[in-house]
Amino acid sequence: MAFCHVDHELAPVRRVAIFGGTHGNELSGVLLVKHWLENSAEIQRVGMVVKPFLTNPRAVQKCARYIDCDLNRVFDTEHLSEQETEDMLYEVKRAQKINSIFGPKGSDDAFDLIFDLHNTTSNMGSTLILEDLNDDFTVQMFHYIKLALSPASCPVLLIDHSNLKYATTRSVAKHSVGVEVGPQSHGVVRADILDNMRRIIKHGLDFVELFNSGKEFPPCSIEVYKIQEKVDYPRNEAGEIVAFVHHHLQDQDWQALKPGDPVFLDLDGNVIVYDGDYTVYPTFVNEAAYYEKKQAFIKTVKVTLTAKCIRSSVLNQE
Numbered sequence: 001m002a003f004c005h006v007d008h009e010l011a012p013v014r015r016v017a018i019f020g021g022t023h024g025n026e027l028s029g030v031l032l033v034k035h036w037l038e039n040s041a042e043i044q045r046v047g048m049v050v051k052p053f054l055t056n057p058r059a060v061q062k063c064a065r066y067i068d069c070d071l072n073r074v075f076d077t078e079h080l081s082e083q084e085t086e087d088m089l090y091e092v093k094r095a096q097k098i099n100s101i102f103g104p105k106g107s108d109d110a111f112d113l114i115f116d117l118h119n120t121t122s123n124m125g126s127t128l129i130l131e132d133l134n135d136d137f138t139v140q141m142f143h144y145i146k147l148a149l150s151p152a153s154c155p156v157l158l159i160d161h162s163n164l165k166y167a168t169t170r171s172v173a174k175h176s177v178g179v180e181v182g183p184q185s186h187g188v189v190r191a192d193i194l195d196n197m198r199r200i201i202k203h204g205l206d207f208v209e210l211f212n213s214g215k216e217f218p219p220c221s222i223e224v225y226k227i228q229e230k231v232d233y234p235r236n237e238a239g240e241i242v243a244f245v246h247h248h249l250q251d252q253d254w255q256a257l258k259p260g261d262p263v264f265l266d267l268d269g270n271v272i273v274y275d276g277d278y279t280v281y282p283t284f285v286n287e288a289a290y291y292e293k294k295q296a297f298i299k300t301v302k303v304t305l306t307a308k309c310i311r312s313s314v315l316n317q318e
């Protein structure tokens with residue numbers, strides 16, 4: 001067997017966090033993290049420190065997405081360096097606190113890896129969210145998790161995009177993993193959804209442990225859905241929605257949407273079709289939290305990503 005080139009050696013991944021409650025009404029992650037705060041045996045692995053953490057405790061208490069603004073949008077330099085004032089938004093304060101514990105973002109001191117647990121009201125199944133297409137470690141992890149879960153599917157959403165990328169909570173770490181499992185309504189826990197989320201974390205942590213133990217991961221490829229465009233609901237001049245997601249598109253996350261396929265339906269029965277000229281793969285279809293973000297679904301395109309062979313540069317002392 002060919003060995004990994006020494007250039008492909010990566011630092012071991014020892015400091016890991018699992019975030020829940022970034023959105024306080026997405027309860028699978030909230031319950032799992034609260035459970036692991038009481039008893040973390042399930043998430044501990046050899047040679048690693050795995051820290052469960054509730055990122056937005058006030059939103060969790062209120063069972064709301066957020067108090068003042070979306071925590072998962074404020075990890076950019078402006079917000080992270082904003083001067084503290086009395087009327088500072090709660091989530092901005094929280095972001096700075098999270099950045100001081102798990103970051104600073106972009107520095108050597110930052111945590112190696114953060115998993116951030118989310119639920120969606122969309123029928124997306126067990127989805128992994130990738131932020132950086134050049135992050136070979138995370139691509140290798142996703143390849144491992146997909147294989148471990150198969151034949152169940154585990155789509156990967158790539159949010160690397162010049163205008164559409166947003167500044168997530170998990171982005172304070174060197175490697176960030178979004179875990180998005182649905183469908184689950186806000187303020188509700190479903191056993192199947194919570195269990196699917198738990199499995200992803202198990203396999204993700206197993207991968208990191210194997211990597212740290214010196215196992216070499218040969219080059220691999222995965223199919224990902226790359227974010228391409230957001231699509232808003234049709235609205236009137238007052239900004240109110242005047243059509244809703246068509247039943248042919250509802251629950252069809254990751255399924256091909258072809259030119260001419262129905263997308264929206266209005267109350268008079270008029271159908272609005274997809275007027276693009278190539279097939280796209282919609283996701284976050286009819287996500288409840290995105291009405292305020294003026295987003296009915298996002299269009300993605302399928303792309304294949306390849307990761308180099310990777311190996312940890314320092315072996316665990318046995």
Ligand SMILES: CC(=O)N[C@@H](CC(=O)O)C(=O)O
Pocket residue numbers: 023072118119120121129168178180287289
């Ligand atoms: C429904 C939902 O909250 N989705 C997440 C996606 C992510 O974590 O990247 C968000 O908008 O922040």
Ligand SMILES: [Zn+2]
Pocket residue numbers: 022023026117118119
């Ligand atoms: Zn969320």
